[in-house]
Amino acid sequence: MTATLLLRMAVDQNFVPDETAGAEDARFESMRSEPRDSMFLMATMRRPGGADVQVKVRNLSGGGMMAESPVNFSRGDVVEVDLRGIGPVAGKIAWTAGGRLGVQFDTAVDPRLARKPVSSGNPQPQLVRPSRTMWRPGIR
Numbered sequence: 265m266t267a268t269l270l271l272r273m274a275v276d277q278n279f280v281p282d283e284t285a286g287a288e289d290a291r292f293e294s295m296r297s298e299p300r301d302s303m304f305l306m307a308t309m310r311r312p313g314g315a316d317v318q319v320k321v322r323n324l325s326g327g328g329m330m331a332e333s334p335v336n337f338s339r340g341d342v343v344e345v346d347l348r349g350i351g352p353v354a355g356k357i358a359w360t361a362g363g364r365l366g367v368q369f370d371t372a373v374d375p376r377l378a379r380k381p382v383s384s385g386n387p388q389p390q391l392v393r394p395s396r397t398m399w400r401p402g403i404r
Contacts, residue, residue, distance in 0.1 A: 305378055307331065308346040309367075321347070324375040328358065328368045337365050345369075349377040 305321040309331070319331040329345070337343070341357040350373050358366040 303379065305348060307348065309333065309343050311337075311341060311343055319345075321378075322364075324373075324378055326369075326372045326375060328355065328366060330364060330366050332364050334363070336360070343367060347373070347378050349380050350374070 302323045303321060305324070307319050307321050308316045309319045310316050317333060317335045319333045321329050321331045323330045324347075329347075331345075337357045337360055339357050339359060342354070343357060344352050344354050345367060346352045353369050353371065353373055355367045355369040358368040360366075
C-alpha cells in the first residue's frame with residue numbers, strides 16, 4: 265500500500281490521533297504523501313461566514329498543514345486558511361486532537377513561499393553621515 269492510500273483510509277475511517285503524538289509521529293510520517301516543512305508561523309483560519317481565528321502553523325506541505333488552534337474545529341469542517349506569502353487557501357479539517365488539527369488543502373501550494381520574507385514595499389532608508397553643515401555650535 266502506498267502512503268497516500270494509507271492516509272486516505274485513515275481519513276475515511278474517522279481516524280483521530282490520540283495525545284501520544286510523540287510515539288505516533290513515525291507512523292504518521294510514513295503515511296504522508298509529501299514531506300512536511302516544520303515551522304512556526306501565525307495564520308488566519310475561518311469557516312465560511314465565521315469569525316477569523318489565529319492559529320499557529322507547526323508544519324506545512326503542498327497538500328496540507330498541522331496547526332494549533334484555540335478554537336475547536338470538527339473533522340470535515342470546510343475552512344479557508346490565509347497563509348503569509350501564499351494567500352487564502354481552501355481546505356477541510358482532516359483530523360483534530362487536543363488543540364491541534366490537520367487541514368487538507370483543496371489545491372496544492374508551494375510551502376517555500378511561506379518562508380520568504382514579506383517586504384513592505386518601502387526600502388529601508390539609507391543613513392547619511394552628518395556633514396559640517398549639520399554641525400551645531402555648542403553641542404558636542
